[in-house]
Amino acid sequence: MQISAAALAQMIGAALEGDPDVMITGPARIEEAGQGQITFLANPAYEHHLYGTEAAAVLVSRQFQPKNELSTTLLRVDNVYETVRGLLEIYQQDEATKTVRQVSQHACVEDDAQLGKDVRVGKFTVISSGARIGASTVVLDQVFIGPNVRIGEHCTIYPGARILRDCVIGNHCVLHPNVVIGADGFGFLPDGDNHYRKIPQVGNVIIEDHVEIGSNTTIDRATMGSTLIRQGVKLDNLIQIGHNVEIGNNTVIAAQAGVAGSTKIGANCRIGGQVGFAGHLTIADGTNIQAQSGIARHIREPNQALAGSPAFGYRDWIKSSLLHTRLPELYKRIARLEKKLEP
Template sequence: MKFTVKQIATLLGGEVAGNDELAITGLAKIEEGKSGDISFLSNLKYEPYLYTTQASAVIVDRSFEPKKPVITTLIFVENSYSAFTRLLEEYNRQQSLGRVGIEQPSYVGEGSRVGELSYQGAFSYIGKNCQIGKEVKIYPHAYVGNNVRIGDHTVIHAGARILDNCIIGQHCVIHPNAVIGSEGFGFAPQPDGTYKTIPQLGNVILEDFVNVGSNTTIDCATMGSTIIRKGAKLDNLIQIGHNVEIGKNTVIAAQTGVSGSTKIGDNCVIAGQVGFAGHLTIANGTKVGAQSGVGKSVEEEGTAINSSPAFGLKESMRSLAIFRRLPDLEQRLTKLEKKNEKS
């Protein structure tokens, strides 16, 4: 990457205070910046570094007013964090544009079509009758099964598996070793105590702008589709069961498990190590605290829940405060009982 400060400011809709002709060749944290780097200041805890950083330019909020002289060039924008994210996206796009074509050995099955400016890394596999969009990046050792559809500009990282009949939208990112479309956990108990496998005949649909973290598994539906809606972001090490639906722009942190047929609404925030029972409905905008166990549906939008079993956040925090005071409360109760006995 090599841009001038002026070009970056134009990209971000910002205003420059300083030398707008400086060349920018890298991105860095504000405390680690060196000549040629650009950084950002969003959290004012890091403001002292602004006055010592060697970075050539720093992106700051329009409302920011330096308390000391600043030697670096500043780019003023509406939201420095969002602007730097936009810059990271552009940097990533520039980096990935260099990967085009087919490395060998790799395989493309009969009837499959791959769009222009796409990349297929060494030892990658694309099955039969697949439709791969333009500028799709399929990295080494990735596997794409039969009858898969992948939209434009999607990235399938090394070792990821997209199994038969799955549909991946545009601008999605599947991180290393994620598995999309694995067989759902369906077994019917038999009179003799054994279990009979129930065939899982459905697929998985990822809508546009979905991110799936490393080692996350999304099971195919028994019938129909497991669906991850537009803009949802899944962290590493998440288990999504069969016939689950995850709403638009919902974010789920690592080590969360969602049991079969549960439907999580739009714009929910799920912290790490949360467990959802099956066949639940979780309302839009629900927030779930870390390590919560959700055993019943959430009907009211914007609800915050916590604990295991999960219940209202305020109630759970009050309960926790009381729980911590139990030894003291016990002593006080014992003293009162003894006082009553004497009287």
Template sequence: MQFTIKQIAHLLNGEVKGDESLTINNLAKIEEGKAGDISFLANQKYEQFIYTTNASAVIVGREFEPKKSISATLIVVENPYTSFTLLLEEYQKFLNFSKIGIEQPSYTGEGAELGEGIYLAAFAYVGKNSKIGKNVKIYPQVYIGDNVTVGNNTIIYAGAKVYSNTVIGNNCVLHAGVVIGSDGFGFAPQPDGSYRAIPQLGNVILEDNVSIGANTTIDCATMGSTIIRQGVKIDNLVQIAHNVEVGKNTVIAAQTGVAGSSIIGENCVIAGQVGIVGHISIPNGTKIGAKSGINRTFKKENTSVSGVPAFEINDYLRSTAIFRKLPVLEKQVRELEKRLEELTSEGAFTEV
């Protein structure tokens, strides 16, 4: 990457104070910056470093007033943290989408369609009649089954497996080891104590701008579709079972498991190691604390819950405060019981 400060300022809608012709080829922390780097100052705890940094440019907020001389060129923006995030995103796009072409050995099945600007790495497999959009990047050892649709600008990293009939939207990211469309956990108990597998005939749909973390698995539906709506971000090592629906812009952290046919609303935040039982609904805007167990439907939107089983967060916090005091409370109760016995033996109480 090599851009002038002027070009970067134009991208960020910022104002340049200093030499706009300098070239930038790297992003760095403000305390580690060197010539050719660009950094940012969003937290005033780090202000000391702006006076000593060797970075060529620093992104700052409009309210920033220097107390000493600064050697770096400044790019003044409304929100330096947001602007630097945008710059990181553009840099990531530059890295991710620079690859192009079809490496060998790789396999493309009969009737498959590959869009313009595709990267198909060595040892990747694309099944029959699958349709791969423009600028899609498919890394080594990716398996894409038959009749799969992949939208434009999607990235599928090494070792991901996409089963047949899956639909993936535009601008999605599937990290290494992801499995999309594996069988749901459906088994019918038999009179002799054995289990008979229930055929899983549905598929998985990932809408646009979905990100799936490494080694996460999303099962196909028994019938119909398991659906991950637009803008959902799922962390590593998450299990999404058959016929689950996750509402748009919901985020799910690592090691969470969602059982079959549950519906998660929009804009929910689910922390790590949460367990969600099947056939329930979670309303829009729900926030679920780490290690919580969700065993029922919540009806009120925009609430926070935690615990096993989970309940409203303020009640949970009060309960945990009491729980921590249980040893002391137990000691007090035993002392009161002992004192009561002593008073009774001393005849302090008379029967009525």
């Protein structure tokens, strides 16, 4: 996307200082921005980069006062970070869709699949019998959409994603490369000979609106009923969500976390990377969990901060961690005291 500074300022509600006709081709970090690019300054620690930048334009707060002369155009906004977020969203949409303008002749779309208005489908994508895709959704190359899948409007499905039979995706969702939705849950029944018989997994996965799922994350279908990912959830890369799990509205989970089957995570939780949940647990709304923690019990009280494995109160965990670093010293002191007390 190429746009003049004046047109961009009007789009984002910015006050412009400098050349209104300079053309902007894309965003960049302030340390690296070159000609034709737009960058931003929100953290004062990066201000020194501003005075030598070759960027065409820089987003700054309305209150910012430069200490030295500038050779770039300033766009003054109320909230720099929020403006950057919106700007990146515009460029991401442009990048995601510019290579896909229609249904590719190399895609396989079954006759009874239904595509809404302005749906775009990339090369070597398979859309199976009975699938329905809402208006303005973009399905990129090499995606598999199984029988009777429902996908809402204004979604972006990146290359290599797999959405298996009967699963439901809401509106305004983003699935990054190699996401798998609806693989079988991990269900096996041991018999008397130490063999494991598979328990059929006949449920599905339901993902509500405004959910984003990172690359290589997997969400298993329910044994019966549905695995539920509620509205506004954000999942990072390489996360495993087991069968019949429910994740509440606007909860965010960082990379490499794992949630065992039938655990219910509340709304507005923040979960760090590599956190592990045992199965059949209930986690209260607003729970914050430190990275690499292990959750093996119910969390009934909302808005707690937890850490450790098994997890307990975050402040107590900090104190325990400090004490742990002193154990060698304490051990030596105890040994010296024992020696003095020997008869």
